[in-house]
Amino acid sequence: MEAAASGGCGSGPPLLLSEGEQQCYSELFARCAGAAGGGPGSGPPEAARAAPGAATAASGPVADLFRASQLPAETLHQITELCGAKRVGYFGPTQFYVALKLIAAAQSGLPVRIESIKCELPLPRFMMSKTDAEIRFGNMAELHGTKVQIPYLITEKNTFKRMDDEDKQQETQSPTMSPLASPPSSPPHYQRIPLSHGYSKLRSSTEQMHPAPYEARQPLVQPEGPSLGGPGAKPLRHQASLIRSFSVERELQDNNSSYPDEPWRITEEQREYYVNQFRSLQPDPSSFISGSVAKNFFTKSKLSIPELSYIWELSDADCDGALSLPEFCAAFHLIVARKNGYPLPEGLPPTLQPEYLQAAFPKPKWECALFDSYSESMPANQQPRDLNRMEKLSVKDMADFPVPTQDVTGDDKQALKSATDEALPKDMSEDSATPKDSNSLKARPRSRSYSSTSIEETMKRGEDPPTPPPRPQKTHSRASSLDLNKVFQPSVPASKSGLLPPPPALPPRPCPSQSEQASEAELHPQLNRAPSQAAESSPTKKDIPYSQPPSKPIRRKFRPENQATENQEPATAVGGPASVATVKPHPTVQKQSSKQKKAIQTAIRKNKEANAVLARLNSELQQQLKEVHQERIALENQLEQLRPVTVL
Amino acid sequence: MEWFLVTSAAVILFLQNYPLYIRSVPTENELKFHYMVHTSLDVVDEKISAMGKALVDQRELYLGLLYPTEDYKVYGYVTNSKVKFVMVVDSSNTALRDNEIRSMFRKLHNSYTDVMCNPFYNPGDRIQSRAFDGMVTSMMIQVC
Numbered sequence: 001m002e003a004a005a006s007g008g009c010g011s012g013p014p015l016l017l018s019e020g021e022q023q024c025y026s027e028l029f030a031r032c033a034g035a036a037g038g039g040p041g042s043g044p045p046e047a048a049r050a051a052p053g054a055a056t057a058a059s060g061p062v063a064d065l066f067r068a069s070q071l072p073a074e075t076l077h078q079i080t081e082l083c084g085a086k087r088v089g090y091f092g093p094t095q096f097y098v099a100l101k102l103i104a105a106a107q108s109g110l111p112v113r114i115e116s117i118k119c120e121l122p123l124p125r126f127m128m129s130k131t132d133a134e135i136r137f138g139n140m141a142e143l144h145g146t147k148v149q150i151p152y153l154i155t156e157k158n159t160f161k162r163m164d165d166e167d168k169q170q171e172t173q174s175p176t177m178s179p180l181a182s183p184p185s186s187p188p189h190y191q192r193i194p195l196s197h198g199y200s201k202l203r204s205s206t207e208q209m210h211p212a213p214y215e216a217r218q219p220l221v222q223p224e225g226p227s228l229g230g231p232g233a234k235p236l237r238h239q240a241s242l243i244r245s246f247s248v249e250r251e252l253q254d255n256n257s258s259y260p261d262e263p264w265r266i267t268e269e270q271r272e273y274y275v276n277q278f279r280s281l282q283p284d285p286s287s288f289i290s291g292s293v294a295k296n297f298f299t300k301s302k303l304s305i306p307e308l309s310y311i312w313e314l315s316d317a318d319c320d321g322a323l324s325l326p327e328f329c330a331a332f333h334l335i336v337a338r339k340n341g342y343p344l345p346e347g348l349p350p351t352l353q354p355e356y357l358q359a360a361f362p363k364p365k366w367e368c369a370l371f372d373s374y375s376e377s378m379p380a381n382q383q384p385r386d387l388n389r390m391e392k393l394s395v396k397d398m399a400d401f402p403v404p405t406q407d408v409t410g411d412d413k414q415a416l417k418s419a420t421d422e423a424l425p426k427d428m429s430e431d432s433a434t435p436k437d438s439n440s441l442k443a444r445p446r447s448r449s450y451s452s453t454s455i456e457e458t459m460k461r462g463e464d465p466p467t468p469p470p471r472p473q474k475t476h477s478r479a480s481s482l483d484l485n486k487v488f489q490p491s492v493p494a495s496k497s498g499l500l501p502p503p504p505a506l507p508p509r510p511c512p513s514q515s516e517q518a519s520e521a522e523l524h525p526q527l528n529r530a531p532s533q534a535a536e537s538s539p540t541k542k543d544i545p546y547s548q549p550p551s552k553p554i555r556r557k558f559r560p561e562n563q564a565t566e567n568q569e570p571a572t573a574v575g576g577p578a579s580v581a582t583v584k585p586h587p588t589v590q591k592q593s594s595k596q597k598k599a600i601q602t603a604i605r606k607n608k609e610a611n612a613v614l615a616r617l618n619s620e621l622q623q624q625l626k627e628v629h630q631e632r633i634a635l636e637n638q639l640e641q642l643r644p645v646t647v648l
Numbered sequence: 649m650e651w652f653l654v655t656s657a658a659v660i661l662f663l664q665n666y667p668l669y670i671r672s673v674p675t676e677n678e679l680k681f682h683y684m685v686h687t688s689l690d691v692v693d694e695k696i697s698a699m700g701k702a703l704v705d706q707r708e709l710y711l712g713l714l715y716p717t718e719d720y721k722v723y724g725y726v727t728n729s730k731v732k733f734v735m736v737v738d739s740s741n742t743a744l745r746d747n748e749i750r751s752m753f754r755k756l757h758n759s760y761t762d763v764m765c766n767p768f769y770n771p772g773d774r775i776q777s778r779a780f781d782g783m784v785t786s787m788m789i790q791v792c
Contacts (some may be wrong), residue, residue: 291765291767306776309766309777310776312768313778313779319762319765321765321767
């Protein structure tokens with residue numbers, strides 16, 4: 001009669017639901033149907049009259065749901081009327097769906113009419129609903145929902161949503177069981193239960209796929225399904241012990257969020273886990289995991305392919321078919337969240353954005369630092385290009401550096417590693433990571449990076465030796481017969497060499513160099529302050545004499561692409577004595593100012609020289625111009641003389 | 649040869665002459681659009697074969713107006729991998745110029761490549777990417 005059992009078209013108007021809507025509505029319906037205690041609602045007689053087996057939503061919870069949509073009462077009345085529930089006396093699936101769609105229409109501002117539901121609508125939103133399911137569904141489009149709901153969730157579900165629970169040990173099992181046993185808990189979680197079942201099976205098979213938060217949440221999920229049966233109980237007990245072991249660490253990262261989207265924050269240990277997994281797939285953390293590798297790996301999580309596809313879509317921000325470390329962490333995190341029952345967000349949450357992940361986790365591990373620098377240098381970000389390049393080079397050096405020196409001394413390597421950790425994040429993110437270790441260690445990695453840029457500077461400075469070839473495109477090809485090329489050639493190299501030294505990097509270089517050399521303790525703030533290359537040049541000069549001999553050849557070896565590699569020796573040689581001379585411990589401030597003055601004077605002198613050279617060149621060119629004019633006049637005269645002859 | 653049809657009205661992507669992605673706005677008369685698009689596939693094939701060797705120029709990717717009917721204009725675009733995009737637009741939508749159609753196809757193509765980059769996407773599957781959906785929706789809203 002009602003064809004409610006068919007679940008499709010019924011007495012109501014034809015309804016076209018998108019997939020998301022269908023899922024949402026069916027869950028809401030199931031929730032309402034089960035809310036009254038696992039059976040048909042307040043209309044059992046009607047339900048019995050309906051086709052047997054057809055579920056109906058109890059009017060009580062349905063009314064609550066509708067009220068939670070925050071629509072005015074008369075709108076709700078209209079909706080109930082329109083959807084046909086009044087007519088048939090109960091909410092069958094059809095009516096319920098129509099009603100939900102009308103609610104969505106009303107919330108979007110459309111009139112409550114049957115026609116309104118024909119077009120695509122956002123999901124209806126329900127505020128202050130009694131279960132987190134509705135909140136979650138209502139918030140599917142806005143997972144970063146307001147803080148209002150999250151605290152509510154927390155109080156109700158006892159930090160179910162929090163990745164890092166407070167007092168987990170005591171509350172994990174008992175409180176979560178009690179509030180959940182009575183209120184309608186099954187339908188919201190039935191969706192999750194299959195996942196957790198799959199999860200528990202997965203646990204036994206691939207142990208390594210489960211980072212800590214898995215275990216953290218499992219007992220929360222499992223106890224919520226006691227009404228659904230035994231399968232939850234067994235893994236529950238198993239995981240209780242794991243929970244205790246992990247809860248201690250997790251309590252550390254609590255309550256630090258200003259983000260309402262708690263589930264999307266990656267905690268430290270999760271981060272470590274993801275990084276380890278990344279490394280197991282791809283030893284070099286600064287490069288990518290290819291698509292196929294990632295696919296195989298993520299398929300192990302037993303999520304459905306469309307979901308995995310969607311997760312990939314969310315996390316692969318640059319759509320290059322490969323996952324960098326932050327992308328991988330984001331993807332992994334989303335998988336974890338999904339397995340624990342969270343619906344996937346519509347967009348990548350801000351806490352999972354690659355830039356955020358890099359900034360928020362200046363990891364003390366060299367891999368992470370490496371990756372940070374690499375991926376930070378990849379997008380075109382605010383930092384000056386030179387700084388990026390320099391950092392990348394330095395990072396690569398540091399990556400390579402510990403490797404070959406593995407044999408040397410473990411301590412040395414560790415020190416270097418920690419030094420690079422400190423140095424890089426500081427340079428990278430420009431927020432003060434904790435400056436621990438010795439300054440010399442900090443300076444050393446930076447020296448390597450700076451040496452690269454200082455070499456470039458010395459190259460620019462020493463541009464005189466390589467005389468550029470004569471410029472053929474001087475537009476005097478026509479006058480080549482006039483031997484103008486020969487006239488020009490001598491001036492060309494001069495012009496070139498004269499042009500090159502002044503502009504490039506003179507002014508910035510001396511100033512920070514003075515200040516840098518003052519003390520290593522001031523390296524950091526000045527580093528951050530001073531622009532790219534210049535800042536680093538001075539520590540190079542200072543540290544090269546300090547750096548150990550083995551570091552030099554290694555540095556050279558691992559920067560083959562750096563064009564200045566071959567100049568490193570002369571540069572260091574030049575820089576060495578110069579720096580040594582200036583490195584004598586002095587009162588910092590006075591030294592700085594005097595050095596600055598000297599630097600300024602040198603700069604002025606150099607500029608004057610350049611000016612002189614240019615002026616000379618200018619005069620020469622003017623001279624040549626005059627000569628050319630004269631020759632041209634001569635030629636024209638000749639032409640005129642010749643012309644009357646031809647006319648005749 | 650999957651095909652895409654986009655119309656101001658509908659978008660369909662084709663591969664191997666069966667649809668990868670169909671989207672039309674408004675949703676009625678979809679059958680008519682399907683019919684038109686299927687017939688236009690012949691025209692597309694004609695143009696492709698007429699082009700001869702593998703011309704990989706962007707201009708050749710855009711096939712232009714395949715044929716106008718009294719109500720609708722059908723535009724075609726083919727990618728290097730022989731994925732066809734077909735767009736059916738309302739003739740009353742005279743504001744749509746060729747350049748705009750071209751840019752729409754380009755956007756489609758870019759989104760399609762993004763979808764392909766997803767390792768979980770097998771070529772030949774229906775396209776279920778939400779990003780792609782969103783892009784198509786925004787395009788069609790802009791057009792309608």
